[in-house]
Amino acid sequence: MPDPCRAAPPxxxxxxxxxxxxxxxxxxxxxxxxxxxxxxATPAPSAAGSAATPDPAVTTESDPEGETITVRVRTADRxxxxxxxxxxxxxxVDPVTGTTDDGGLAELVVPGTGTYSVQLDxxxxxxxxxxxxxxxxxxxxxxxxxxxxxVIFQLSEDGGAGADAGGVSAGxxxxxxxxxxxxxxxxxxxxxxxxxxxxxxxLTNFAHGELITFGALVTYALNVGVGLPFLxxxxxxxxxxxxxxxxxxxxxxxxxxRRGTGLVAMMIVSIGLALFLRYLWLYLFGGSTQTYAxxxxxxxxxxxxxxxxxxxxxxMGLAAVVxxxxxxxxxxxxxxxxxRAVSDNPALAAASGIDVDRVIRTVWISGAALxxxxxxLLGLAQQVQYQMGFQILLLVFAAVTLGGLGTAFGAVxxxxxxGVFLEVSTIVIPTELRNVGALLVLILVLLVRPQxxxxxxxxxx
Amino acid sequence: MDWSSILTQTARSAIGLETVIYALAAVGxxxxxxxAGLLNFGQAAFVAVGAYGIAVTVTVLGLPFGVxxxxxxxxxxxxxVLLGIPTLRLRAxxxxxxxxxxxxxxxxxxxxxxxxxxxGGSSGLSGFAEGFYALSPLEQxxxxxxxxxxxxxxxxxxxxxxxxxxxxxxxxxWLLMRSPWGRVLKGxxxxxxxxxxxxxxxxxxxxxxxxxxxxxxxxxxFLFGLGRASVQPDLYxxxxxxxxxxxxxLGGAARVxxxxxxxxxxxxxxxxxENVLVQAVGAGYVPEAIMSSTQVGQVRFMxxxxxxxxxxxxxxQGIFGDRRELAIDAR
Numbered sequence: 046m047p048d049p050c051r052a053a054p055p056x057x058x059x060x061x062x063x064x065x066x067x068x069x070x071x072x073x074x075x076x077x078x079x080x081x082x083x084x085x086a087t088p089a090p091s092a093a094g095s096a097a098t099p100d101p102a103v104t105t106e107s108d109p110e111g112e113t114i115t116v117r118v119r120t121a122d123r124x125x126x127x128x129x130x131x132x133x134x135x136x137x138v139d140p141v142t143g144t145t146d147d148g149g150l151a152e153l154v155v156p157g158t159g160t161y162s163v164q165l166d167x168x169x170x171x172x173x174x175x176x177x178x179x180x181x182x183x184x185x186x187x188x189x190x191x192x193x194x195x196v197i198f199q200l201s202e203d204g205g206a207g208a209d210a211g212g213v214s215a216g217x218x219x220x221x222x223x224x225x226x227x228x229x230x231x232x233x234x235x236x237x238x239x240x241x242x243x244x245x246x247x248l249t250n251f252a253h254g255e256l257i258t259f260g261a262l263v264t265y266a267l268n269v270g271v272g273l274p275f276l277x278x279x280x281x282x283x284x285x286x287x288x289x290x291x292x293x294x295x296x297x298x299x300x301x302x303r304r305g306t307g308l309v310a311m312m313i314v315s316i317g318l319a320l321f322l323r324y325l326w327l328y329l330f331g332g333s334t335q336t337y338a339x340x341x342x343x344x345x346x347x348x349x350x351x352x353x354x355x356x357x358x359x360x361m362g363l364a365a366v367v368x369x370x371x372x373x374x375x376x377x378x379x380x381x382x383x384x385r386a387v388s389d390n391p392a393l394a395a396a397s398g399i400d401v402d403r404v405i406r407t408v409w410i411s412g413a414a415l416x417x418x419x420x421x422l423l424g425l426a427q428q429v430q431y432q433m434g435f436q437i438l439l440l441v442f443a444a445v446t447l448g449g450l451g452t453a454f455g456a457v458x459x460x461x462x463x464g465v466f467l468e469v470s471t472i473v474i475p476t477e478l479r480n481v482g483a484l485l486v487l488i489l490v491l492l493v494r495p496q497x498x499x500x501x502x503x504x505x506x
Numbered sequence: 507m508d509w510s511s512i513l514t515q516t517a518r519s520a521i522g523l524e525t526v527i528y529a530l531a532a533v534g535x536x537x538x539x540x541x542a543g544l545l546n547f548g549q550a551a552f553v554a555v556g557a558y559g560i561a562v563t564v565t566v567l568g569l570p571f572g573v574x575x576x577x578x579x580x581x582x583x584x585x586x587v588l589l590g591i592p593t594l595r596l597r598a599x600x601x602x603x604x605x606x607x608x609x610x611x612x613x614x615x616x617x618x619x620x621x622x623x624x625x626g627g628s629s630g631l632s633g634f635a636e637g638f639y640a641l642s643p644l645e646q647x648x649x650x651x652x653x654x655x656x657x658x659x660x661x662x663x664x665x666x667x668x669x670x671x672x673x674x675x676x677x678x679x680w681l682l683m684r685s686p687w688g689r690v691l692k693g694x695x696x697x698x699x700x701x702x703x704x705x706x707x708x709x710x711x712x713x714x715x716x717x718x719x720x721x722x723x724x725x726x727x728f729l730f731g732l733g734r735a736s737v738q739p740d741l742y743x744x745x746x747x748x749x750x751x752x753x754x755x756l757g758g759a760a761r762v763x764x765x766x767x768x769x770x771x772x773x774x775x776x777x778x779x780e781n782v783l784v785q786a787v788g789a790g791y792v793p794e795a796i797m798s799s800t801q802v803g804q805v806r807f808m809x810x811x812x813x814x815x816x817x818x819x820x821x822x823q824g825i826f827g828d829r830r831e832l833a834i835d836a837r
Contacts, residue, residue, distance in 0.1 A: 249599045301819065309545060309598055313755070313818045316748050321811025328804045439610055442603050450599070481614045484607040491604050492592035 114153040114186060114194045116163060118145050120177060125149025126200065130169040135161045144169075158188050163196045174200055195345075219350035221468040227357055227426060229464020230364035232437065234419035236444040236456035237371060238290075238412025244388035244451035245408050247308045248298065251315045253416060253441065255322035256293075257434030260286045260417030261424035262330055268337045275339035279421045283414050290413020293318075294406055319435070326431040334430045360422045367418065368457055371411070375453055384408060388451055440467070440480065443487040449497030458498055507789055512781040517654040519777035523661065523733045525769045526668035527553075527726050531746075532754040532765030533675045534722030539751075540759035541683060542715035543695030545598045548589065548605035549750050551612040552720040554742035555581045556727025558616055558625060561737045564634035566624055571637025575728065582724035585612075586717040594712045606744055617739035625739075632736035639663065664733045671729070672766060675722050680762045682718075691715055692760075752814045758827025767826060780806050 114133055118126040126149050133153045134140045143151035155161060164183035177200035188194045199214070239253045263285045267278035297318070301311055345352035353361075375381035386394040387404045395401045416434075423433060444463045448455025463483055470482045490497065519525060531553055538544040559578025563569050585608075593604040616625040625631065642663040644650060650662040657665060682688050693701040694708055702708050731737045749772070757768020783802040786792045797805065817824065 249602065304819075306819065310818050310822055312545075312599065312602065313751065314815050316751070317811045317814030317816075317818065319811070320745070320748060320814065321808050324804045324807040324811065328801055328808065439607055443607065446600070446603055475618065475620050477618050478614065478620065481611050481618075484611050487607050488592055488604055488611075491596060491600060495596055495600060 112155055112158055112188050112194060114155060114161065114163060114188060114196055116143065116145065116151045116153060116165075116196045116198070117149050118151075118165065118174075118179075118198045118200070119149045120174060120200045126170065126174045128169065128171055129174075129198075130166040131163060131196075131198075132166070133161045133163045155188060161186050161188050165198045170200070216350055218469070218472070220352065221471065222465060223351040223353055225465035225468030226461070227353070227361050227464070228467060229461040230361055230368070231419050231422050231426060232440055232444050232464050233368055233457045233460035234364055234422070235416045235434075235437070235441045236448070236460045237368070237453050238408075238415045239441055240445045240448070240451055240456035241384065241388075241408045241412050241453055243445070244453070245384065245391070245405050246298065246302065247311075248315065249308075249312045251312065251438070252293075252319040252322060254432075254434035254436075254438030255319055255326065256286060256290065256413050256416035257420040257423065257437060257441075258323075258326055258431060259289055259434075260420030261429045261433060262326060262420075262431075263417070264421045264424060265330075265335060265337060265429045268339065269335070272338075275337055278337075279418075282421055283417045286417020286420075287410045287414035289417075290409045290411075291406065293413065294409035298409070299402070299405075323432055323435055330431050332431065334428045336428050337424060340425065356425060360425055364418075364422060367415070371415070372454065372457075380404070380407060440483055443483055446487055447490050447497055449499045452497070452499045455497050455499030462498075507782075507785045507791075512778070512785065514654040515781050516774055516778045518657075519773045520770045521655065521665065521669070522773065523664060523668070523729070525773045526665060526672065527730045527733070528750060528753045528772065529672050529766045529769035530668070530675065530726035530729065531723050531750045532757070532769055533672065533679060534719040534726065535750055535754050536719075536759060536761075536765050537679060537682075537715050537722065538719035540754065540761070540764070541688065541695060542691045542712055543598075544594070544712060544716060544719075545602040546605050546716065546719065547602045547744070547747055548609035548612075549719075549723050550742045550744060550746040551585060551589075551605075551609035552582050552723030553727035553730060553746060554609075554612055554616065554737075554739070555585050556724030557731030557737045557742070558631075558727075559724065560728060560731055561631040561634045562625060564637060565631050571634075571641075574634070574637075578724050578728060579721055582720045582727075583717055586720035587713065590713045590716045594709055594716065606747070609742075609744060609747060613739050613742050626737075628739060630736055630738035635732045635735040638732045661733075664729060668729050668733075671725055675725065676762050676766065683762070687711075687714075748814070749810065752810055752817070755814070755817050755822065755824050758824030761824075761827050764824055764826055768824065771825070776806055776810070779809060 116131045118129045118131070120126065125145075125147070127145050127147045129145045129149075129151075130142060131145070131151050131153065132140050132142045133155055135155070141153045141155050143153045145151040153163070162183045162185055165179050167178065167182070170177065179198040179200055182198065184196050184198070186194060186196050199217075235253065235257050238256075239250060242248055242250055242253075260282045263282035264275070264278045267273045267281055268275050271278075273281070297314075298311070301314065306314070340354075340356045343354045343356055345354050346358070373381075375384060383394065383399045383404050384407070386397070386399055387401055391401055394404075420434060423437065427433065440463055441460070444460035445456045446459070447462060448457070448459030463486075466486065467479050467483050470479050474482055531549055534552065535546065535549050538546045538549075556578040559581045560571070560574035563574035563577045564571060589605060589608050593601050596604065615621065617628045619627045621627070639660055642659065644659045644663050644666075646659050648659050649656050650659065651657050683692070690701060690706055690711055693704075693706075694711055698708055701711075730741070753768040753772045754765050755768070756771055757766065758764035780802055783792070783797070783805060784799055787794070787797055787799050787802065
């Protein structure tokens with residue numbers, strides 16, 4: 046962005062800045078090295094059989110007492126079915142059979158983690174349930190350690206045919222909506238920072254995904270490596286994210302703006318930074334998928350229409366509160382007004398006495414801190430690995446574009462739409478293709494309304 | 507440290523398969539980004555479409571190799587047109603996001619288990635390359651070349667075809683860019699509105715550039731698939747595009763031979779650093795605590811990231827480029 050009072054930097058400022066950024070990133074994530082090292086030395090049960098690498102063969106050494114698959118059989122009207130026989134099978138393991146109790150529950154203790162096929166014997170259904178069919182039978186389940194490994198057989202009159210015909214149960218839609226809202230809130234936290242940085246500096250920051258990962262990695266390092274409780278590690282990670290954002294701006298982007306580097310050139314620089322940071326995270330953290338030490342295997346709360354873990358409810362509430370606070374700051378405070386003024390026209394903002402550099406610095410700190418928080422929550426919702434931020438980055442871009450590039454509120458609206466769309470679309474399309482659906486929506490929006498939901502037409506050249 | 511092995515590996519990489527693939531992909535990108543100023547971040551999709559065009563036609567449909575080549579080229583043209591219609595009227599940053607999204611759509615679609623019958627899912631396809639090697643005049647089992655550049659018959663054939671294709675593509679690009687068509691294209695890069703006010707159909711020119719660059723990208727995909735005799739979806743991720751950008755910017759965008767020189771330098775440096783680091787770790791010069799042999803590859807890619815940043819900041823015209831030629835902020 047053209048800086049009205051552009052000063053020539055000392056010739057060596059930029060390489061020094063880059064070097065300092067590298068050192069800072071190294072120092073910040075260094076505890077993660079110890080953490081992964083420790084996790085590798087003592088095979089943590091949570092690391093075995095992670096969802097990312099479903100192991101077809103069963104690994105028996107993870108837990109001598111075996112893992113539990115909790116099977117629930119109930120009708121679409123949420124009535125529990127007792128006395129139904131269920132069997133879990135897997136290659137090289139004796140089948141495990143159980144019968145559901147009065148609560149419709151059966152616990153199958155299987156020898157180890159791995160992928161199991163759980164079959165419901167429909168002949169053992171009695172009473173009114175005898176007329177009904179399960180929606181999916183058998184069910185494939187990747188059994189992990191330290192989890193209840195729930196498998197639900199939902200019985201309805203036409204079984205699986207109903208789902209294909211669009212007759213999806215209200216409970217299923219509500220569950221997908223809840224999951225989508227959770228995902229959307231996480232995307233929104235990241236999107237608002239990306240959008241504000243774009244609005245104030247014009248930079249399309251491809252390294253934003255690495256800021257998301259940074260939050261999760263620091264939380265993991267503090268939680269597992271140092272041993273702090275999650276509720277202490279998470280705020281520290283958010284603060285670290287803010288500091289990292291400040292470092293990004295001071296050491297790299299501010300000197301580039303002063304030099305008058307073009308926007309496309311800066312975009313390509315951000316790609317280089319993203320590549321560098323991603324492989325740095327891989328170097329420090331390793332390629333495996335890990336989980337935080339706390340809140341593992343927390344059971345879901347049945348909230349009538351849908352089931353969520355208490356920690357998910359907490360993170361959704363936290364994200365919503367943070368987003369509202371950010372919105373209020375943007376609308377009500379002088380700093381927020383200054384930020385919007387710089388987004389609209391930096392030269393005019395500078396002329397009317399706004400310290401543009403200070404505003405941009407604030408935007409970088411808060412945007413990166415929000416991205417860090419997004420990573421912390423993403424690590425809770427999924428798992429922690431070195432390219433988690435990169436994998437979500439295109440969805441964040443989709444959210445920002447959908448809402449209107451550079452508009453903070455548009456980013457939030459776009460993120461919620463993308464999150465809910467991602468989950469609900471799985472009713473129609475296979476789950477593995479849901480990102481394709483979201484990216485197609487992105488391209489279609491560009492075709493129909495390129496300025497996004499809340500953007501103004503003048504923004505697109 | 508076995509310096510002779512390191513130097514041999516490095517010398518071979520200067521004209522090796524990776525160099526050929528990246529050079530071709532970058533020649534295509536050069537038409538789009540270097541000459542027309544289009545920020546296409548979906549070059550990996552064109553490479554993938556070329557590779558899968560042959561693979562699917564030969565293995566799944568059971569048609570001959572030549573039909574596969576035609577299918578790959580037609581698919582690349584179709585992808586370029588489909589991609590261009592919604593995005594070419596947009597500003598550069600929108601184009602970047604839309605093309606990178608399109609590339610991910612292609613990758614995620616071909617790797618989905620829903621299409622396992624057609625595209626092989628996440629493990630990809632193989633066994634489609636024999637039709638190509640059957641065309642080889644080189645005798646099986648022989649070795650060809652001199653000095654460190656002695657290759658087996660199959661690799662020698664791929665490299666021969668690859669370098670002929672590179673020469674042809676460079677010739678085509680050179681001829682195009684000294685024609686009136688090329689001058690209009692460069693004009694669009696410098697100032698789109700000025701060209702439009704001269705009565706040129708800017709949209710059509712951009713679309714033609716996207717198609718030509720995409721088809722050259724598909725040629726790179728042919729060699730990628732045939733050289734490895736297999737296709738795997740995750741080799742065609744966004745990082746391929748980013749590396750091709752690094753190659754192009756290294757050699758110098760908007761120069762006919764820039765991408766070729768860039769590809770050779772890129773792979774020489776990568777192979778040299780990897781071999782030196784692996785041997786240094788193996789010989790114990792680098793302590794295991796700092797770097798294990800699996801981490802060498804990661805350090806290598808960190809260097810690519812740093813190189814891309816430094817290049818873009820300090821020498822955006824690349825090693826052989828001309829700064830006046832490259833108004834990198836043309837929209």
